[in-house]
Amino acid sequence: xxxxPLLLSFAILAGTFGVYAGLFVSNQHHFxxxxxxxxxxxxxxxxxxxxxxxxxxxxxxxLDLSVGGVMALTNTIVASNMHSSTGSMVAWSLIGxxxxxxxGLVNGxxxxxxxxxxxxxxxATLSIYSGxxxxxxxxxxxSIPIEYTKFMANVNGPWGLIYVAGLLLVWFVFRRTPFGxxxxxxxxxxxxxxxxxxxxxxxxxxxYVFAGTLFSAGALFFxxxxxxGDATAFDPFILTSIAAVxxxxxxxxxxxxxxxxxxxxxxxxxxxxxxxxxxxxxQLYTDAFQGLFLVLAVVLAGLVGRLVSART
Amino acid sequence: MTERTVQTTLDGSxxxxxxxxxxxxxxxxxxxxxxxxxxxxxxDFGEVHALVGENGAGKSTMIKILSAVLAPDEGALRIKGVxxxxxxxxxxxxxGVGTVFQELTLLPWMTVAENLLLGNEPxxxxxxxxxxxxxxxxxxxxxxxxxEGIDPLExxxxxxxxxRQTIEIVRTLLRDPEILFLxxxxxxxxxxxxxxxxxxxxxxxxxxxxxIFTSHRWGEVVNIADRITVFRxxxxxxxxxxxxxxxxxxxxxxxxxxxxxxxxxxPAQDADVALEVRDLRGTRVDGVSFQLRRxxxxxxxxxxxQGQRDLFxxxxxxxxxSGGEISVGGKRVRLRKxxxxxxxxxGIALVPEDRKSEGLMLPLSVRDNLSLVVLSRVSAGxxxxxxxxxxxxxxxxxxxxIRTRRVAVQEVGTLSGGNQQKVLIGRWxxxxxxxxxxxxxxxxxxxxxxxxxxQLMVELIGEGKALLFYSSDTEEMAHVCHxxxxxxxxxxxxxxxxxxxxxxxLVAAALKEHAAV
Numbered sequence: 001x002x003x004x005p006l007l008l009s010f011a012i013l014a015g016t017f018g019v020y021a022g023l024f025v026s027n028q029h030h031f032x033x034x035x036x037x038x039x040x041x042x043x044x045x046x047x048x049x050x051x052x053x054x055x056x057x058x059x060x061x062x063l064d065l066s067v068g069g070v071m072a073l074t075n076t077i078v079a080s081n082m083h084s085s086t087g088s089m090v091a092w093s094l095i096g097x098x099x100x101x102x103x104g105l106v107n108g109x110x111x112x113x114x115x116x117x118x119x120x121x122x123x124a125t126l127s128i129y130s131g132x133x134x135x136x137x138x139x140x141x142x143s144i145p146i147e148y149t150k151f152m153a154n155v156n157g158p159w160g161l162i163y164v165a166g167l168l169l170v171w172f173v174f175r176r177t178p179f180g181x182x183x184x185x186x187x188x189x190x191x192x193x194x195x196x197x198x199x200x201x202x203x204x205x206x207x208y209v210f211a212g213t214l215f216s217a218g219a220l221f222f223x224x225x226x227x228x229g230d231a232t233a234f235d236p237f238i239l240t241s242i243a244a245v246x247x248x249x250x251x252x253x254x255x256x257x258x259x260x261x262x263x264x265x266x267x268x269x270x271x272x273x274x275x276x277x278x279x280x281x282x283q284l285y286t287d288a289f290q291g292l293f294l295v296l297a298v299v300l301a302g303l304v305g306r307l308v309s310a311r312t
Numbered sequence: 313m314t315e316r317t318v319q320t321t322l323d324g325s326x327x328x329x330x331x332x333x334x335x336x337x338x339x340x341x342x343x344x345x346x347x348x349x350x351x352x353x354x355x356d357f358g359e360v361h362a363l364v365g366e367n368g369a370g371k372s373t374m375i376k377i378l379s380a381v382l383a384p385d386e387g388a389l390r391i392k393g394v395x396x397x398x399x400x401x402x403x404x405x406x407x408g409v410g411t412v413f414q415e416l417t418l419l420p421w422m423t424v425a426e427n428l429l430l431g432n433e434p435x436x437x438x439x440x441x442x443x444x445x446x447x448x449x450x451x452x453x454x455x456x457x458x459x460e461g462i463d464p465l466e467x468x469x470x471x472x473x474x475x476r477q478t479i480e481i482v483r484t485l486l487r488d489p490e491i492l493f494l495x496x497x498x499x500x501x502x503x504x505x506x507x508x509x510x511x512x513x514x515x516x517x518x519x520x521x522x523x524i525f526t527s528h529r530w531g532e533v534v535n536i537a538d539r540i541t542v543f544r545x546x547x548x549x550x551x552x553x554x555x556x557x558x559x560x561x562x563x564x565x566x567x568x569x570x571x572x573x574x575x576x577x578x579p580a581q582d583a584d585v586a587l588e589v590r591d592l593r594g595t596r597v598d599g600v601s602f603q604l605r606r607x608x609x610x611x612x613x614x615x616x617x618q619g620q621r622d623l624f625x626x627x628x629x630x631x632x633x634s635g636g637e638i639s640v641g642g643k644r645v646r647l648r649k650x651x652x653x654x655x656x657x658x659g660i661a662l663v664p665e666d667r668k669s670e671g672l673m674l675p676l677s678v679r680d681n682l683s684l685v686v687l688s689r690v691s692a693g694x695x696x697x698x699x700x701x702x703x704x705x706x707x708x709x710x711x712x713x714i715r716t717r718r719v720a721v722q723e724v725g726t727l728s729g730g731n732q733q734k735v736l737i738g739r740w741x742x743x744x745x746x747x748x749x750x751x752x753x754x755x756x757x758x759x760x761x762x763x764x765x766x767q768l769m770v771e772l773i774g775e776g777k778a779l780l781f782y783s784s785d786t787e788e789m790a791h792v793c794h795x796x797x798x799x800x801x802x803x804x805x806x807x808x809x810x811x812x813x814x815x816x817x818l819v820a821a822a823l824k825e826h827a828a829v
Contacts, residue, residue, distance in 0.1 A: 176440040178431070185430065188419035195381060195417040196430050197402045256421045 005249025008304055009261040012247060012297050013268040020271050023278035034156065036274075041158035042225045044270035046071070048164055049218030050237045051244035051262040052171060053211035058245050059187045060207045061254030062111065062118035067241050069129025070103045070212055071219035071234040076133045078220065079142030079229025089148050096223075097216050103129055104212020108205030126238070133231035142229035152224035163221065164263065167214075171259045174210075183207050187254025240269055243294050249301060269293075330356045331393055332491045332522035333378060333409070338387030340373055345726065347373040349546040350387070355539075357490070360513060360523045362537035365564050366758030368728030370546040371526045372414055375493045379411040380404035391491070410489025414496045414526075414756075416480050420469035425450035427468055428483050457482050458508060472617055473500040481509060485516075492516065494525035498532055499756045502616030503786065503819055510536050528758060530557050531787055565760040572763060573791035574770045578810075579607035585642065586778035587660075587747050589627070592636035596622040598802035599636070604747070609769060609779045611793030611813075613786070614822045619802035620782045624751045627780070628662035629653045640747070654685060654743055661745035663737055665752035671736040674725030678716045679705045681724045681735050685743045708738040713764060730761030737765070748772065749780045754788060766792055790815045798822055 025031060050067050057064045074096045082092040103125065110121045153160055174180040182203040185193040194200050218237075223229065247265030250257025272290050281289065334354040340347045348370045355361040363371050376382040378389065380398030389396055391407045398404050404411075418427050425446040433441040434449055450464035459482060462475055471479075477500040484492070494513075498506045513523050513536060527533055533540060534557075542549040542563045549563050561569050587604040596619040604610045612620050625631045627638065629647030637644055640658050647653050653660040664671055672681050682705045683690065690700040702720065709719055712734045716722050724735055733753060740748065750769075754762045769779060769792060783789045789796060796808045798821045806821055 173440065176443060178433070178441070181426070181430065181433065181441065184422060185419050188421050189417075191415075192417040192419055195401055195411075195413060196419075197400075197405060198431070199402075251421075255419065 004304065005256075005301065006258055006261045008301055009248045009264040009268075012300070013264040013271075016268045016271045016275065016293075020275040020278060023275065027278055034158070037158040038154075038156070038160075040267075040270060040274065041160040041164075042153050042221075043273075044267050045153075045160040045163055046218035046222040046225075047237065047240055047244060047270060048263050048266040049167060049214050049221065050241040051248070051266040052167055052259045053214030053218070054241040054245050055248065055250055055257065055259040055262040056174075056183060056207050056214070057118070057211045058250055058252060059183050059254055059257065060204055061187045061190070061252075062204070062207070063122065063242070063252075064104075064107065064208065064211055064215075065119065065122040065238055066103065066107060066126040066129055067211075067215050068234040068236075068238040069126040069133065070100050070215040071222065071237055072133035072231045073103065073129045073136070074099045074216040074219035075223045075234065076137035076142065076229040076231050078223050079144055080137055082144060082148065084145035084147050089145065089151075093220055096220050097213050100212040100214070100216025100219070101209050102212070104209040104215075105205065107212065108208030111208065112201035112204040130231065130235075137229045137231050140228060140230040140232075144223050144227045144229075146227075149224045149227060152221055160221070167217075168260065168263065179203065179206055184255050187251075187256070189255075240266075240290075243290070244269055246294065247297050268297075330358070331390070332357045333392075333524075334390040335374065335378060335384075336388050336390075338374065338377060338384045338389075340370075340377060340382065340385050347546055348377075348384070351543065351546060351548045353378075353541060353548060354551075355491075355522050355524050357522045358517060358520045359538040360517050360525065360536050362533045362540045363524055363526045363543065364528075364533060364540060364560065365543035365549075366728070366760055367730040367756070368545075369543040369564070369758075371543055372495055373546075374543070375411065375495050375524070375526070376413075378404075379409055379413075379493060381411075381413075405487065405489075408490035409493070410484045410487050410491070411493040412477075412481050412484045412495060412497050414499075416476055418468045418476055418480055418483075421467060423447075423465050423467055424462055424471070424479055425464035427479060428453055428464070428486070430483075432486070453482065453486060457485065457512070474502055474505055474616055477501055478505060478508075481512075485512065489521070491522045492524070494523065496526050496528070496756060498527055498529065499784070502784065503822070504615070506532065528756065528762075529785060529787070530560065530759075533560075561759050564758070567760070569759070569763050572759070572766075573788075574766045576609070576770065576792065576794065577607075577774065579605050579773065579794060583607050583776075586640070587627075587780070588637075588639040588642075590637040590639075592623075592626065592633055592638065594622065594626045594631055594633040594635075596802045597626050597633070600799075600802070600804055601636075602797060602804065604778045604780060606746075606776045606778050607773045608795070609773060609781050609793050611789050611796035612780060612782045612799060613789055613796045613808075613818050614799035614805065616784060618799040620799050621751065622802070623799070624662060624749050624780070624782065627653075627749055628660060630662070654745075658747075659743070659745040660747045660749065661740035661743055662749040663740050663751065663753050665755045671739075672724050672732060675723055677720055678709070678714065678722055678724055678727070678735055679720045682708055682719075682739050682742060685739055704742065708742055712738050712741075712768065714738065728758075730757045733757050733761065734764070737768070745777070747778045747780070751782050752784050755784055762788075786815045786818050789813075790818055 021032060054064060054067060077099060078092050078096045082088055107122055107125055110116055111118050182198045185196065185198050186200055186203055190200055244262050244265035247268055248257060248261030250261060269290065272293055273286055276286055276289055332355050336352045337350045338348050339350050351370060351374060353374055365371050373382065377384045380401050380403055389398065396407065428450045429446055434445045436442050447464040454462055459478055468476060477497065481497060497509060501509065516523055539551055539553050540555050541551040542560065544564055544566060583605040585603050586606045590601050592600045600623060612623065614620065622631065626633050629650050629652050638647065639645065645658060683701050687696060690697050690704060705719055709716065714734045715731050716727060724732055737753065754765055773779060781793055790813050793813060794810050796813055796818060798805045808817060808821060
C-alpha cells in the first residue's frame with residue numbers, strides 16, 4: 001500500500017506511452033524506430049536529472065525554483081569555454097557540476113542558516129543565476145564540440161538511458177546512506193529529526209548542493225544535445241521539474257516518495273509533446289495540454305489514494 | 313532535603329558520585345512567558361525521581377533544558393558532577409542522557425523499523441545501509457523489550473498512540489542511557505503498557521541508572537517514585553521522599569482542594585432518555601446498545617483501544633455507522649456528518665482528547681476558538697457582531713475560569729495545557745448541547761484543572777445534560793461515572809452499576825473479559 005503512489009506514476013507513464021504509440025502506429029503504419037526512441041530519451045534526460053534533484057529538495061519539505069537559473073548558468077559557461085580536447089571536455093564537465101554544487105550551496109546556506117523560506121530564496125537566486133547566465137552569453141551561441149555530443153548522446157539509439165540508469169544507481173546508494181535517511185527524516189518532522197540527533201541544517205544544505213549538482217548534470221546533457229548555449233532555454237524546467245515530482249507521487253509536505261516516481265513522471269511529461277504532435281494538436285496549445293494532463297494525473301492520484309485508504 | 317550517598321558501580325570498575333544530574337538557578341522565558349524562574353532540580357543514580365506540577369509549571373521545559381533541546385537563559389547544569397554547557401541533543405546523548413519527550417519525536421511517514429534504527433542502521437562492508445535487514449533487526453529489538461504485536465514494516469502514522477509511545481520508549485532505551493527522562497510517558501499508554509514500562513524502569517533502577525519521570529496520575533507517582541520534586545509556576549517547591557496526595561495537590565496548585573472527586577448527584581429514576589443506541593455497528597463498533605438518561609454520566613471503559621474512540625466518533629457522525637439505530641430524545645435520527653450532530657436541534661457535542669490536532673486552532677485567539685461553532689448565532693447578515701460575540705465569550709471565560717490575559721488577542725497556543733482544554737470544552741458548551749461526548753478530556757491535564765472539570769461535569773448534569781465519558785485514567789473513571797460499560801473488541805462486554813464501581817473492579821472487569829477470549 002505504501003507503494004501505491006509509485007505504482008500510479010508508472011501507470012501514468014504506461015498510459016501516456018500507450019496513447020502515444022497507438023497514435024504513432026495509426027499515423028505512420030509502422031512501430032516506433034530507434035530514432036523516435038533516441039529523440040524522446042534525449043529530450044527526457046535533462047528533465048529526469050532536474051526532477052530527481054527537485055525530488056531531493058521536496059523531500060526535505062523545500063522547493064528549488066532556481067533550477068532554471070542553475071541549468072542556464074552551467075549551459076552558458078560550458079558552451080562558452082569547452083574545446084574538443086578530452087582534457088577540456090572533462091575539465092569543463094566537472095566545472096559545470098561544480099557550478100551546480102556551488103549554486104546549491106548558496107541556496108542551502110541561505111535557507112538553513114538564514115532561516116528563510118525556500119520558495120523566497122530560490123525565487124531570488126533564480127533571477128540571480130539567470131542574470132549571470134545572460135551576462136555570460138547575451139545571445140544564444142557558444143559551441144559544444146561534436147565529440148562531446150557523440151560521447152554523451154549517441155545519435156544511433158537511446159543511449160541516454162545509460163545516464164538514467166546511472167542516476168537511479170546514485171539514487172539507490174543515496175537511499176542507503178545516513179544522509180539519505182536524514183533527508184527523509186527532516187521532511188517527516190524537522191523537530192523530531194533534530195531531537196533524534198540529526199544535524200538538520202547541515203543535511204538541508206547537503207540536499208540543495210546535491211540537487212544543484214543534478215541540475216547541472218542535466219544541463220550538461222542538454223548542452224550536448226543542443227550543441228550550444230542559450231541562457232533563456234531553461235525556464236520551462238522550473239515548472240516541469242516540479243510537475244514531474246507531482247506525477248511521481250512525492251509529497252509536497254516532505255518525507256514521502258521516491259525519485260523513481262519522478263523519473264517516470266519526467267518521461268510521461270516529455271511524451272506529452274510528441275503525443276500532441278501525433279494527435280495533430282497545434283504546438284501552441286502544448287502548455288495548456290500539459291497543464292490539463294497534470295490536473296488529470298493529480299485528480300487520478302487523489303482518487304486512487306482514497307480508494308486505497310478506504311480499503312484498509 | 314535529604315542528601316543521598318548511594319554509591320553505584322555501573323560497569324564494575326570505579327564507583328561514581330551518586331549525583332546524576334543537577335540544574336541550579338535555571339531561568340527560561342518564551343516571549344513574555346517566564347517558563348522557569350531560577351529553578352533548581354537534581355536527581356541521583358539508582359533512583360526513580362518523579363517531577364510533578366500543574367501544566368505550565370515548567371516540568372517539560374526543565375527536561376528539555378537538561379536534554380539540550382532548549383538552551384537556558386541563565387543557570388548552571390551539571391551531569392555526573394561536571395559542569396556542562398550543552399550545545400545539542402547529540403551532546404547530551406553522548407553524556408548518557410536519554411529522553412522520551414512528551415511530544416513524540418517519531419517520524420510519521422517512515423516505518424517502525426526505520427524509526428527504531430534511525431542513526432543506528434545495519435551497514436554492509438561498503439558502509440551502505442542494509443535496508444532489507446531493518447525489519448528483522450527491529451523485530452529482535454521489540455522482542456528483546458517484550459513488545460508484541462507491532463509490525464516493523466508498518467508506517468508509524470498508522471499506529472495507535474499507545475504503540476507509538478511504546479516505540480518511542482524502546483528507541484530511547486536502545487541507547488542505554490545512564491540518565492533517563494520520561495516526560496509524561498504514561499498519558500498515552502493503557503494499563504498493561506504502563507505495567508510493562510514500570511517493569512523496565514525498575515530494572516534500570518536496579519542497574520543503578522537514574523530515571524526521572526513526570527505524570528499527572530498520582531497513583532503512578534506513589535507506585536514507582538523514590539523521591540518526588542514539586543514545581544509550581546516555573547519554580548522549585550520541594551523535594552521529598554514521602555508525600556500525601558492532598559499535600560501534593562496543595563503544593564502543586566497553591567490552593568487546598570478538600571476532595572479531588574466531587575459528590576455525584578444521582579440522576580432521577582424517571583429522567584428522560586436523552587440518547588438511545590440500538591445495535592450500532594461500524595468500524596470497530598460491533599452491535600453496541602445502551603441508554604443514556606438526562607442527568608447521568610455514563611462511562612465507557614475497558615482496555616485501551618477496544619473501540620471506545622470509534623464509538624464516540626460514530627455517535628458524533630465523524631464516522632458512518634454500517635447499521636443500527638441512534639435515537640435522540642426518543643426520536644430516531646440519521647447522522648451523516650458532525651454538522652448534523654451539532655445542528656438540527658440534536659445538540660450532540662464531542663470534546664476530543666487531542667486538543668492540538670482535533671480541536672483547537674493554536675495560532676488563533678481564545679475568542680476565535682471559543683466562538684467557532686456558534687458564529688452564526690452572533691452574526692447578522694453574515695457579519696459577525698463583535699459586541700455580542702465578546703459578551704458571549706466573556707461569560708464562558710468567566711464560567712470556566714480560563715486564565716487568559718486578553719481574550720480577543722492571546723493565541724490559544726500560548727495558554728497552558730489545562731487552559732487549552734478548558735477553551736475546547738467552552739467551545740462546545742457554547743453550542744448548548746444536551747448530550748456531551750467527553751473523550752479522555754483530562755489526559756495530560758493538571759490536577760487543578762481536573763478538579764475544575766469534575767465540578768463542571770456535576771454542574772452540567774445538574775442542568776439535565778447527559779454525558780458519555782471515556783478516560784484512560786481508571787481511577788477517575790471509577791469516581792465520576794454513575795454506570796460504566798466495559799467494551800471489548802467493539803462490543804459491550806458487561807456493565808458495572810454505581811455501587812460496584814471502583815478502580816480495581818474496572819481493571820478486573822476489563823482484563824477478565826479480555827482473558828475470556
